[in-house]
Amino acid sequence: MHNHISLNQFISQESIKHSSIDHDLAGLLNQVAVSCKKISNLVNRSGLMHILGAAGTENIQGEGQKKLDIISNDVMVKDLEWTGYLSGMVSEEVEEIISIPNQYPKGKYLLLFDPLDGSSNIDVNVSVGTIFSVLHTPNGVTHPKDENFLQLGTQQVCAGFCVYGPTTMLVLTTGHGVNGFTLDRDVGDFVLTHPNMTVPEDTSEFAINISNQRFWEAPIQRYIQECLQGKEGPRGKNFNMRWIASMVAEVYRILTRGGIFMYPKDHKDPSKPGRLRLMYEANPMSFIIEQAGGLSSTGYEPILTVKPTHIHQRIPVIIGSRNEVSQVISYHKG
Numbered sequence: 001m002h003n004h005i006s007l008n009q010f011i012s013q014e015s016i017k018h019s020s021i022d023h024d025l026a027g028l029l030n031q032v033a034v035s036c037k038k039i040s041n042l043v044n045r046s047g048l049m050h051i052l053g054a055a056g057t058e059n060i061q062g063e064g065q066k067k068l069d070i071i072s073n074d075v076m077v078k079d080l081e082w083t084g085y086l087s088g089m090v091s092e093e094v095e096e097i098i099s100i101p102n103q104y105p106k107g108k109y110l111l112l113f114d115p116l117d118g119s120s121n122i123d124v125n126v127s128v129g130t131i132f133s134v135l136h137t138p139n140g141v142t143h144p145k146d147e148n149f150l151q152l153g154t155q156q157v158c159a160g161f162c163v164y165g166p167t168t169m170l171v172l173t174t175g176h177g178v179n180g181f182t183l184d185r186d187v188g189d190f191v192l193t194h195p196n197m198t199v200p201e202d203t204s205e206f207a208i209n210i211s212n213q214r215f216w217e218a219p220i221q222r223y224i225q226e227c228l229q230g231k232e233g234p235r236g237k238n239f240n241m242r243w244i245a246s247m248v249a250e251v252y253r254i255l256t257r258g259g260i261f262m263y264p265k266d267h268k269d270p271s272k273p274g275r276l277r278l279m280y281e282a283n284p285m286s287f288i289i290e291q292a293g294g295l296s297s298t299g300y301e302p303i304l305t306v307k308p309t310h311i312h313q314r315i316p317v318i319i320g321s322r323n324e325v326s327q328v329i330s331y332h333k334g
Contacts (some may be wrong), residue, residue: 007033007170007181007190014174021174025157028109028134030174030259033190035079036130036162036170039072039116040183043128043164059081059093068122069093072115072130086111088144089138090311093278097146097311106142109150110135112280112311117161118246127165129248133284134158135247149279153304159284163248171197171255173291178255179233199294200258207242207250215266219299219317219331247276251285251319255292260320260328264299274298274316278308282317294324299332 015021084105089098115130160172168183178196227239286296
């Protein structure tokens with residue numbers, strides 16, 4: 001046990017190496033980790049505490065909320081609003097910006113998060129998680145407005161996600177590679193177990209909701225068709241399909257063994273150009289995957305350079321092993 005590096009120790013060591021990690025960012029990341037530990041505990045105990053199931057309300061996207069969505073959101077807000085590290089927050093579960101109450105100091109960072117991603121899986125005991133993105137508060141801004149949050153993915157200071165599965169894992173990047181930490185419940189601390197995570201360049205695993213096939217655009221139709229043709233087809237190898245319907249679980253799998261995850265543009269609902277949210281799902285996950293050597297795209301442009309227009313904006317996502325994502329991008333160009 002004595003050799004294990006705790007999250008706190010790791011962040012402290014990183015801050016010595018990289019001037020971009022200041023005291024406030026270190027404090028913020030440690031406090032986010034505290035929230036994730038609490039949410040992990042709630043997820044683990046949800047069946048015992050009778051907080052499974054639907055809350056009977058909808059979030060800003062018109063999706064039914066689970067009781068745990070709302071509880072997880074409250075945990076994040078309550079744990080972070082008083083710290084002095086933040087000047088505002090955005091959550092998937094709340095339509096407006098979450099302001100810092102007047103009695104608390106305002107900080108230099110903005111936090112955007114999905115408190116419980118994949119929560120439709122909770123009731124069937126499948127991995128879910130928390131996704132977050134950290135941005136700088138623009139100079140001179142103490143009460144941020146929507147437009148202050150609308151920064152390019154390339155401007156993220158830090159991104160991370162926590163996956164609540166057989167073990168609870170926190171995956172983090174501050175722009176200097178990707179590291180994974182496992183929650184050691186005996187000591188109540190995250191410890192570094194997966195240093196320098198990298199996404200293999202090649203893969204024979206794809207993840208997509210194939211029930212939407214009839215709505216896909218031609219490039220995606222072509223790519224999946226070729227994968228399904230296997231060894232005899234133009235790709236010359238057999239592919240496996242995965243679909244967990246929990247982005248944190250999908251991305252974690254890609255980080256550990258490669259793969260490609262796609263929620264592409266389709267014409268199922270013309271009012272929704274994509275399914276996943278840019279600011280607190282696609283951007284942080286793209287930052288993490290690209291820091292680990294993978295690639296991310298809408299099919300038409302890199303996700304990290306998409307100009308945001310709305311804090312709850314939706315976007316198509318193609319993310320994962322570099323060579324497969326490149327293949328999909330080439331079909332969109334062709």
